[in-house]
Amino acid sequence: MxxxxxxxxxxxxxxxxxxxxxxxxxxxxxxxxxxxxxxxxxxxxxxxxxxxxxxxxxxxxxxxxxxxxxxxxxxxxxxxxxxxxxxxxxxxxxxxxxxxxxxxxxxxxxxxxxxxxxxxxxxxxGVPALTAHRTLTVAEDGPRRLSKGALDGKVVLAAGGAGAVGHAVIQLARWAGATVISTISGPEKARLATAAGAHHVVNYREGDPAAEIRAIAPDGVDIVAEVALGANLALDLAVLRTRGTIATYANDGGKTVELDVRQNMSLNTRFQFLVLYTVGEQALTAGAEDLAAAVGDGAxxxxxxxxxxxxxxxxxxxxxxxxxxxxxxxxxxxxxxxxxxxxx
Missing domain, CATH: 3.90.180.10 (Medium-chain alcohol dehydrogenases, catalytic domain)
Structure with missing residues (x-):
């Protein structure tokens, strides 16, 4: 061979x-x-x-x-x-x-x-979709498995929705019933995130992206699927609801993050860091089963x-x-x- x-x-x-x-x-x-x-x-x-x-x-x-x-x-x-x-x-x-x-x-x-x-x-x-599944199933007030309706009433922010993981976050969250917002950096990536199924796209390089997101989700975002935690943390915290979750699978552009402890205590922020190599067999199995169902639904x-x-x-x-x-x-x-x- x-x-x-x-x-x-x-x-x-x-x-x-x-x-x-x-x-x-x-x-x-x-x-x-x-x-x-x-x-x-x-x-x-x-x-x-x-x-x-x-x-x-x-x-x-x-x-x-x-x-x-x-x-x-x-x-x-x-x-x-x-x-x-x-x-x-x-x-x-x-x-x-x-x-x-x-x-x-x-x-x-x-x-x-x-x-x-x-x-x-x-x-x-594989890697992109299983990672996306994990970001959507770690919230304190959210589901541990995904299916149609599992995220009804939730608001998901997909950072970098034009990337492979962001694309899968948008598709899975929409399939599960969430309102999906994606941050993007320009018109072409806005087009891709919209084609993936994002209900709203917000250019994080222009205007007041936090105000735009808050106008869509006045009570705040339930889950942020984050690709660049260091660069986006201020925006994430500005739009996160109390007891919301930031699930980060990468830190594009940097290796360290500085946290305001009091701010995150007040929000009861949940940070979930993840990498598939050490996520555990139970999470991988659940993700694979839910992805199979989503594929079967054409999602x-x-x-x-x-x-x-x-x-x-x-x-x-x-x-x-x-x-x-x-x-x-x-x-x-x-x-x-x-x-x-x-x-x-």
Missing amino acids: KAIIYSDNGGPDVLRLVDREPPAPGPGEVRVRVAVSGVNPTDWKTRAGATNPKQFPEVTPHLDGAGVIDATGPGVDAGRVGERVWLFMATAGRPTGTAAEFTVVPANRAIALPDDASFELGASL LPVGEEHGLPLTSFPLSDTAGAHVAVENGAVGKVLVNVSEDGRLS
Whole structure:
């Protein structure tokens, strides 16, 4: 099989296209013929050694993907062979990700993908959608699971709604019944956030964004899904309702945050920091189940017309895909593992 590997941390040039024997699934595992691999910021950061030292002599990157199960290991229902699936956390504690024609994952990390859902959609779920799910299920006064109506009466602020996680926050929150506001930096990103389903968009670089948000939500925002806590904290606190939650999954533009303790005591602010690697299996399982329901309802479409432009690279140019993500490509970057992202 064709696979992308790296043996040393470094820049995109450490990625190599090689031939390897297809892996065999072990107990509790499935082997998946990969059609499309999804690329996330954590993938290039892991390759570069920016997070933790490389754990294995050889690594095939990428946490997310989609394809078809072609073999099962002991303890897994053989009837799953032929099932279309989306994959998540493929390289969490493992050396073999989705940037290969075949990959092996625990059976519970291969989630059924409906026939009418594309492999591009499946490969766009994983990290972004699971992160979005977590931001929406940690509020003190909110639900622990998402479904239609679970967020009725709530107001959600999606910071950076044109990004992959922000896009998923908008779609999931809208599916669950929330009023969704997204902050954006210009007309093009406003268009994408609106296409994703945001009821309101507010340019945080112009006018008085706090006043605009308060006009929409006089009692304040229930949940802020935050991508740049340091840069946006003052705005978040200006619009947060008492006992509201700021769920932050990144701090774009900085590593530290200074808090006014008295202000946050008065608000009873809940801060939830999150990263999928340590969120726990219970949260991952709940997220995957709820995402499967949302996909089944047609609530998570992708593509330019749905607010998430897709940029695809061939497997041989996985390095180019990494460069695109590292340079902040808008939307979702994918790698077509099969020739055209399809499986015949």
